[in-house]
Amino acid sequence: MKSTYSIAEIQSWDRFTRANFINTLSGFKSLSLIGTVNGKGISNLAIFSNIVHLGADPALIGFINRPLEAAPHTLQNIQETGFYTVNLVTESMCNQAHLTSAKYPEGVSEFEMTGLTEEYREGWKAPFVEESPVQYLLKFEQVIPIELNGTFLVIGSLQAAFVPAEIQEEDGFLDLAKVEILTSLGTSGYYKTEKISKLPYAKVK
Amino acid sequence: MKSTYSIAEIQSWDRFTRANFINTLSGFKSLSLIGTVNGKGISNLAIFSNIVHLGADPALIGFINRPLEAAPHTLQNIQETGFYTVNLVTESMCNQAHLTSAKYPEGVSEFEMTGLTEEYREGWKAPFVEESPVQYLLKFEQVIPIELNGTFLVIGSLQAAFVPAEIQEEDGFLDLAKVEILTSLGTSGYYKTEKISKLPYAKVK
Numbered sequence: 001m002k003s004t005y006s007i008a009e010i011q012s013w014d015r016f017t018r019a020n021f022i023n024t025l026s027g028f029k030s031l032s033l034i035g036t037v038n039g040k041g042i043s044n045l046a047i048f049s050n051i052v053h054l055g056a057d058p059a060l061i062g063f064i065n066r067p068l069e070a071a072p073h074t075l076q077n078i079q080e081t082g083f084y085t086v087n088l089v090t091e092s093m094c095n096q097a098h099l100t101s102a103k104y105p106e107g108v109s110e111f112e113m114t115g116l117t118e119e120y121r122e123g124w125k126a127p128f129v130e131e132s133p134v135q136y137l138l139k140f141e142q143v144i145p146i147e148l149n150g151t152f153l154v155i156g157s158l159q160a161a162f163v164p165a166e167i168q169e170e171d172g173f174l175d176l177a178k179v180e181i182l183t184s185l186g187t188s189g190y191y192k193t194e195k196i197s198k199l200p201y202a203k204v205k
Numbered sequence: 206m207k208s209t210y211s212i213a214e215i216q217s218w219d220r221f222t223r224a225n226f227i228n229t230l231s232g233f234k235s236l237s238l239i240g241t242v243n244g245k246g247i248s249n250l251a252i253f254s255n256i257v258h259l260g261a262d263p264a265l266i267g268f269i270n271r272p273l274e275a276a277p278h279t280l281q282n283i284q285e286t287g288f289y290t291v292n293l294v295t296e297s298m299c300n301q302a303h304l305t306s307a308k309y310p311e312g313v314s315e316f317e318m319t320g321l322t323e324e325y326r327e328g329w330k331a332p333f334v335e336e337s338p339v340q341y342l343l344k345f346e347q348v349i350p351i352e353l354n355g356t357f358l359v360i361g362s363l364q365a366a367f368v369p370a371e372i373q374e375e376d377g378f379l380d381l382a383k384v385e386i387l388t389s390l391g392t393s394g395y396y397k398t399e400k401i402s403k404l405p406y407a408k409v410k
Contacts, residue, residue, distance in 0.1 A: 002338070002367040007264060010366065013377065019261040020377035025341055025366055026258050026266050027293050027381065028388035028398060030232030050257040052269050053231050055354040056224040059212060061231050062269075062351075064257050088232050091401060102407035113409075133207070136230055144349060146267075146360070149260040153358055155351070161215065161230055162207040172218065172225035173391055176232065183233035183388045183398060186378055188405070191388075191398035193233060196296060198393050202307035204318075 023186040031184040033097055033116075034063070035085040035127040036077035043118055043127045044073045045110040047100050049184040051086070059158035061086070061138060067150035075154060078140045081125055084156065087132035090180040094190050096131075101187070128162070133179040136161040173198070229391040236389040238302055238321075239268070240290040240332040241282035248323055248332045249278045250315040252305045254389040256291070264363035266291070266343060272355035280359060283345045286330055289361065292337035295385040299395050301336075306392070333367070338384040341366040378403070 010018055029049035036044045050064035065075045078084050089097045096114040104113050111118045117130035121137075128135045138156030145152055167178045177193045184190060215223055234254035242248045255269035270280045283289050294302045301319040309318050316323045322335035326342075333340045343361030350357055372383045382398045389395060 001370070002340075003370045003373065005366045005368075007362075007364050010264065010363070011262075015262065017377035018264075021366070021373075021379065022261045022264045022266075022363060023258045024377075024379040024381065025339070025363075025368070026256050026291070027235030027237055027386065028233055029258075030234060032232055050259075051231050052255040052257060053228045053234075054255075054269060054351065054356055055271075056227045057216075057220065058354060059215065059223075059227045060354055061227075064259060064267075066260075086231070094402060095404065098404045099407050102409045104409055134230070135207075141353060144351070144358070146259065146349070146358075148346060148360060149263060149265055151259055153349070153351075155353060157212075158215070158227060158230075159212050161210045161226070163210075163230070165206070165208045168208065168226075172222035172229075173394065174226065174229040175394070176229065176390060177396060181232065182401070183396075185381060185398075188403050189378065189380070189400060190402050190404070191382060192401050193388060193396040193398050195394060196387070196397050197299060197395045199300065199303045199395070200393070202304050204307045204309055 020186055024189065028183040028185055028191065031089040031182045033087045033089060033100065033129050033132065034074050035087060035129060036074055037081060037125050037127060038077045039080050042107060043109045043111055044077055045100050045116060045129065046074045047097050054155065060141065060155055061158060062153050062155045065152040065154050075143065075152060078154065082140050083124060083126045084138050085126045085128045086136050086138060087129035088134040088176065088181045090133060091182060091192060093131045094182060134163050134176065134181060225391055233388040233390055233396065236294040236387045238292040238294060238305065238334050238337065239279050240292060240334060241279055242286060242330050242332060243282045244285050247312060248314045248316055249282055250305050250321060250334065251279045252302050259360065265360055266363060267358050267360045270357040270359050280348065280357060283359065287345050288329060288331045289343050290331045290333045291341050291343060292334035293339040293381065293386045295338060296387060296397060298336050299387060339368050339381065339386060
């Protein structure tokens with residue numbers, strides 16, 4: 001038996017209960033840390049789960065940024081410097097990744113506060129997370145304001161990817177579970193994964 | 206040791222390898238079936254994984270629709286009738302859910318072709334998937350064209366939710382793993398999940 005909730009009933013709940021419910025209702029999400037740096041060289045690291053694959057040719061990946069008053073730094077840094085890294089999160093990095101969501105004083109890097117390690121690659125200013133086995137670099141392409149609630153869809157184009165050879169299958173597929181990449185649920189749930197099937201391209205007989 | 210790939214190298218791969226690589230690189234996603242009906246009463250069911258939580262107040266959920274020439278029906282039906290259902294996918298529904306991505310002749314419902322069961326609720330025209338333990342209904346709010354590649358961000362507002370009582374925690378969190386909801390990876394990978402932690406709201410001491 002299912003419980004049935006109208007939106008009127010959901011809206012009557014306190015804001016934390018409502019947010020947890022709605023955020024988990026839409027299912028598991030990508031668990032990603034976005035690394036940026038501002039014009040003064042101060043790095044920033046923030047946890048994001050609303051990541052979308054937009055297309056492979058050109059290779060475009062988007063994420064949802066909350067309203068600027070709630071989450072200003074990542075988007076500001078991306079617009080200032082033009083590049084950002086995305087780093088998938090494993091079980092051993094999970095607690096530190098979660099802590100990046102706390103509100104630290106201005107001018108303090110989340111790398112320093114959480115103990116995750118900044119990794120720089122020649123030619124790129126944006127910091128990677130050294131502990132992450134799967135990392136990629138995006139170039140800022142477009143920010144689309146979502147006027148319904150003040151959020152933003154931020155779109156980047158893939159520039160480079162850094163992945164363990166042992167998770168890459170012949171057809172390009174990356175089996176992320178092999179290096180313990182997690183999936184997230186809402187803003188508090190962290191889940192490990194296990195492959196149950198990989199199905200061929202669906203065709204009508 | 207990581208393999209390093211520049212975008213130039215990734216672009217040199219055949220299109221299937223490139224698409225698998227880029228699509229899996231961005232991490233695990235929601236595994237959702239979107240149910241719609243057109244003005245003539247023909248139902249449609251399609252698998253989507255690029256679902257984003259946009260906000261809880263108002264309760265807005267978005268998804269990415271591919272270019273119209275590749276995936277016309279879901280978006281057309283949503284714009285025609287104004288409402289659509291989202292149905293999370295379990296292990297036992299996984300093969301059927303995957304088959305909704307095949308290209309069937311015009312006028313044939315994916316419900317019929319895959320054997321998933323249409324479920325209708327009084328007052329709403331859009332079909333739910335009876336086999337799905339976690340379902341919700343959205344009202345169409347806005348479609349935002351993404352000009353960079355011809356895709357669309359489709360935004361709906363939550364109208365009602367149907368969830369098993371036993372997965373709902375006191376704080377509103379839905380532990381989807383308890384009813385075997387899957388997460389997807391790329392367009393071919395299906396993974397089950399296991400909760401490893403639920404962490405409290407991160408605060409600076």
